[in-house]
Amino acid sequence: MAAFPPPQNAQSPKEPHDAVAPANPRMRPLRRRFLSRHGALPAMVLAGVLALAGCTGVDANGNEGADADGQPQETSAQAEPAIVEEDGFWRANTLPEPLAEAVFTLPSAQLDGEVASAQLQVLSLDSDGEFARMVLAWLPPADGAFLGSERLAAHEAIASGVPFVRLVDTENGELIEPLRSEHGGNFDASAAPQVQEAGDSDAVNRAGCICSYSAGSDEAAAGQPDRTELIFLDFPAPQSAAVEVFAGEWHEPLPDVPVSQSQPFEFPDDGLSGFTMVDVSSDRPGEVYGGGARYARTTALTGRSESLTGVSTARSGETQEVSLPSDVLFEFDSDELDSDAQRIVGEVAQKLNAEAAGQTVVIEGHTDNQGAEDYNQDLSERRAQSVAEEISGQLDDGITVETEGHGMSRPLVPNTDAAGEAIPENQQRNRRVGFRYTAVEDSGNQIDLGFEGLEELPEAEETETAEGAQASFLLAAPEGDSSGTEVRFDVLDASSDGEHGTLRVAFADPDGGTATEVFQGNPLEQDSAHFGRNPFGFTSAPGMNNISIVDVSGETMYYPVNAGAEGCLCTEVAGTGRDLFAEGSPMFARFQLPEAVEGPLVLRVPAAGQFELPESVVQQLTGGR
Structure with a gap:
């Protein structure tokens, strides 16, 4: 070579070309296969695995590459x-x-x-x-x-x-x-x-x-x-x-x-x-x-969550940014806080006093992508400074503040879809003021933004569990979806590495048929697509970017780990696009969950429905925590 x-x-x-008998077929060594999938194995365990497979993998002198009778096997280089x-x-x-x-x-x-x-x-x-x-x-x-x-x-x-x-x-x-x-x-x-x-x-x-x-x-x-x-x-x-x-x-x-x-x-x-x-x-x-x-x-990469009152938290490594929508603090195109905003900033001060003792808190201004870049940069700086001036006198000794304006350069979620069209609900999330500091255990201090809570979704109907799934549900088509398609949503399984939980699901035709171009939500309507508006592909194509898990008792909603406007650690666009089949189309999403969740956990599929995750899946997702 x-x-x-x-x-x-x-x-x-x-x-x-057409199928023919393979020339000199050989089985890949079991040792490599196990190492690639499970990491390094202790020698005794590896020997046991090979013995169970019907070969020791070593000759009488302990050399690798031998068959069950201790005779040398043909290697890739020899074949x-x-x-x-x-x-x-x-x-x-x-x-x-x-x-x-x-x-x-x-x-x-x-x-x-x-x-x-x-x-x-x-x-x-x-x-x-x-x-x-x-x-x-x-x-x-x-x-x-x-x-x-x-x-x-x-x-x-x-x-x-x-x-x-x-x-x-x-x-x-x-x-x-x-x-x-x-x-x-x-x-x-x-x-x-x-x-x-x-x-x-x-x-x-x-x-x-x-x-x-x-x-x-x-x-x-x-x-x-x-x-x-x-x-x-x-x-x-x-x-x-x-x-x-x-x-x-x-x-x-x-x-x-x-x-x-x-x-x-x-x-x-x-x-x-x-x-x-x-x-x-x-x-x-x-x-x-x-x-x-x-x-x-x-x-x-950031793990994103929201309180049910609308406060967003993004965690990246040891740092977290607690964000408030700019719309609850400022009038359009203004950097002056109104009287209700002053109350909200006071509640933020209480949270920082409980969680950021002895730290420097960076107050950051962010805008959406509307307007000129230079203007947005200046506006974000002025808004961050206004909040800093209001909150400084309410913080305990030992907490200092700095300000930064990032304009439109650090969106929390994509401002536009793949065609460049604005996503208004995402632009609203990106207009924010953040408070960045080293993450600690949540103090439980709440910030009341005056929101009434989550938008209600219909309860998904549980149906006969599909093969290989732990539960299956029927998602009705949103009113804005002209296809009127009902979708079977299968919860397959989940896993946890201690910090992140990965949920695996699939969607299929509940009647066992095949149809193309069936997801037809109106891109101009916010709640017209089964899985929400997709920023990474066809606007109504299924994806997991907008899926969320709600910890009902903990009053917190978790979104898949994301990378701002660039993507998420999830199925961004389903491999089958807008087509629907009898066989399930697999999807996944990785969530950053706290060490303990109170439960129950409810999966929300935008515009289509919600349902409580089976306890077996919750245990897999949280690692039994």
Whole structure:
């Protein structure tokens, strides 16, 4: 194998042909499979696993690579180069063992609702200190329909054939997007990187990256291919030694992918695998990571919650921002507090005295994206200063204040949808004054904004539990949805890592049918779509960005972990778009929950309904806390 990536011996992509018997099929070593999915295992446990599988994995001298009788097994390096079946998927046996893998499964509109699958493998994630390069393999199944690699693209940009893959650095609380070129499309890989931070956080462009294409369509029973499809993407280098890989807009991230240092991917020059490059004159990426890149974006992840009275809290690492809507403090275009605002600021002072003793509290002004940037910046600074002057005399000794104005640069949620149209309810959330300080246990001090509480949603009707689910409910179509579609909503399961809880759900046709373009909420009406207005794709397409979990007794509503206007750790746009099938379309959302929730927990699906989560799912979601 040659060190990746000197460009030579260009190979033309080959179309898959009819199924034939695999050449020299081999089973992937159990040791690698267990390590990639469960982390390092103690030697005694690993030996037990292998013994239960019918092989010891070692010979009489303790050498790995032996069969059950202690005879040496054929290794990848010894085997004749070929496309072989491994764990139910076709793969070039000259590729390195993956760092992580996951099976992607969706019902396909192209195949009349048939369930299609593919396996994604992370073959390499290597950093040169400034930039990082990821190499992926997209594998077809040995049996059944093949899910095309276009499913890695953003839904609004699926025709571009460009993968949308991000890195989640949970240790540093960051979402890392791929590097981008000047115009978001073609790029010169031989040009030295000249990277600056991407501006205008509302101009979310998911159709460009420093990467290769992933344009394969769904296929029925694709059979053994002539080559393995490889995909590369370049990123700003993560700070952490391991990250999660968030591939596409709908599938849960692959966890614990290690980042190597200066260990480039070795490309096997055997014609059994290859990239589909933007630059047709080359068959692989350039030697320099980030070649042709001009823009980068890394966004802080925040766990967002709201009191039932409208006070928002965003937590990022050890810092929290408690925010009040500007609309309850100031008149339009004003920086003068009215008499009711003075009462509200007094209640904020009581909360800070209980939670921020001895700290410096940063008072921040934020606006929406309406109007000129310079004007909004000035207004946000003046409003922060007005609140600081009002609250300073009410704070205990030892608490100091500073002020910052951020204008429209740090939205809490997207101001606009993918088409650039304003989302008024989100703009209202982004017009705010925040109080930033080190997070502590909630003191319980309430801030009364005069709100009447949550908008009522209809109670979803529980129905016969779908196979593989823990509960199923029927969501009626909102009045503004012209399709009148009723949706079955399945609660599958949940898990917790101690800090975050991940909820997994699916939606399907309750009558077992197939229909296309069924979600038809009016984008001009706030409550007309089953899952709320989607800022990342078709406005009425299902997604989890607006889903919330309400702790009824704790009087707090939790939203999925998000990255401002850039996305959320959730299914942003369902893999099936606006189509509905007999088989469920999977979705997920990750929430940052407190150490204890009082319960019961109610899941709210905007405009469509709400229901109490089963106790079994609550225990999984909270880790039994």
